Amino acid sequence: MDVLNNLLSGFQTALSFKNVYLCFIGCVWGTMVGVLPGVGPLAGITLLIPVTFGLDPTGAIIMLAGIYYGAMYGGSTTSILMNIPGESASVVTCIDGYQLTLKGRGGAALFISAWGSWVGGTLSVIGLMLLTPFLANFATKFGPPEMFAILLIAFILLGSLGSGSFFKTMPMVLLGFLISTVGMDPLTGTLRFTHGIKELYDGIDFIPVAMGAFGIAEILITTEESLVRIIHKVKFRELLPTREELRASWAPIFRGSGIGFIIGLLPGSAHVLASFISYISEKRLGKRSEEFGTGRIEGVAGPETANNAASGSAMIPFLGLGIPTGPAPAVMMIALMIHGVRPGPLFISEQPHIFWGLVASMYIGNVILVILNLPLVSLFISLLRIPFRILFPLILLICLVGTYSVNASLFELFVLLGFGVFGYVFRKLEFDIAPFILAMIIGPMIEMAFRQSLMRSGGSFSIFWGSPISLVLILFSCLLFLWNIYRGLRPHKASWEKALEEGK
């Protein structure tokens, strides 16, 4: 009953004219950034952070979350119609989606994709609504050792899910962690690696780093080569799937919801992994598996549902534990912190109107997105007709203004540019940037939990296996670490590992 009452009050918050409007803006902007290759949800959310300054925290998170799940809807459109994934989670959709377009069934693929996204998105919001309060309540019992143990698991998972190769991702995680230590030590006040630069006393801000390493680096990579785009037109009546296509997509949609929800809880490239595992499952379970890759509707329904379900469940660790599992939830967390709200175990009890307002808005947003993505698909596709040589100066300017607007700091513009070069160089060297960014966020938390635990135990490491919870978590992280070493050393890679690498 509590859940229903809370949800009802959440709907009262979310259904105010202002919040519905903000949810709509977030969904439209999210679909646009999802459609445009090179502008992912991370850049989309970061660019609108300045817009949230005049809003209350509830309105701000409703709009930013709308961008996040909206981008997942939009990403499928270009995959199906143009064979260009709008964002990395839609790479798998290209395989059968584009083949369906070539067969004249692109409209039906878009319909099934939107329908599956709605089912996956809605089911994952139900999971989010039920699981987050439970997880947050459980996490209030955590002391520093338990927090350290859970962060250690997140840390190792970052290394294992980044780009499929543990040995390639781990140095990036270590580098991100090391950079997070720049600034004043929170326990002793000692300055670390500041070189006398006043602007570094508070550490390196996450937003210019993320904008540079993703946004600027993406522009630099894209401008190396020109893109030739062939756009297939879709008529409204072509959107209707046949009875056979509808029947074939039911089971993949429900399986994709489950797969996406579970994988979305893991840190790293959960969306890419969720859509790929869903595709592999459908191929194995399908009656005519040899036809996958030639335009099977199941190959669109499963992965598209899975990546939307993953976007809902990825919000659970961030809202319930204060641990973001991906760069986009990390930016949303920073945006909430700018408004003086800190996600974590006490978030739901202290700010119930924000949490339940967000949950309710996600139900509303999923409906808005289905309406936006079906009849208006041609409108969004027309965005791709804007030449990239007009688009990239605009994106660069927005990155610069977006970064400057947060603290009005010229120094942060240098950080933006510096990390743009950093992101470009490491992308060229085929090293994944996302684990680096996430380690920057998780780093200070893990250091604090580690040092507080040792200070509490008087220097004894037994505190980390003193309680049953931390013992189980530490054992699990050890097993995970060993499994990753084995995975990194064996000569042949699993198909999902190859997919993660290709997804980058």
Next chain:
Amino acid sequence: MNKNRAAGLLFLIVGIYGSVLSLQLPLGNWREPGPGMLPLGLSILLSVSGLLWLIIGKEKKGEKRKEEKAAWHGVTQKLTTPLKILGVTLAFILVIERLGYLLTSSLYLFLLFFWISRYRWWLAIGLSLLISVGSWYFFGRILSVRLPQGFLL
């Protein structure tokens, strides 16, 4: 040097640099870990990772080696546009507080449209003025973002 070894070298340099600086900080002990303890541990691990990539990131044989060489061969040509963009953006950052947002963004966009996007000068001027005035109005007036005014305003 292949990509893995180049990355390994970068990790090693940062790791050694971090270790040297961390050793200058109080390390503390297990009872009371100091501010330098964790950065030192991380720097050492990073150096080891870098060293491993330098050792195991061997040259590949056959086809892959050829592909890698081809990738390095075209690198100077590919770098031209990104370097131009970085240079123009650096100039933007250096002058924005002196010239103000409107003038700097107009010049910045003009250079990008004319020099990199290769639009005709009159179209580049038109586009840059339109976008800079539009963005100034959107960010500065509608969203009340504090934009540098410079000497013009």
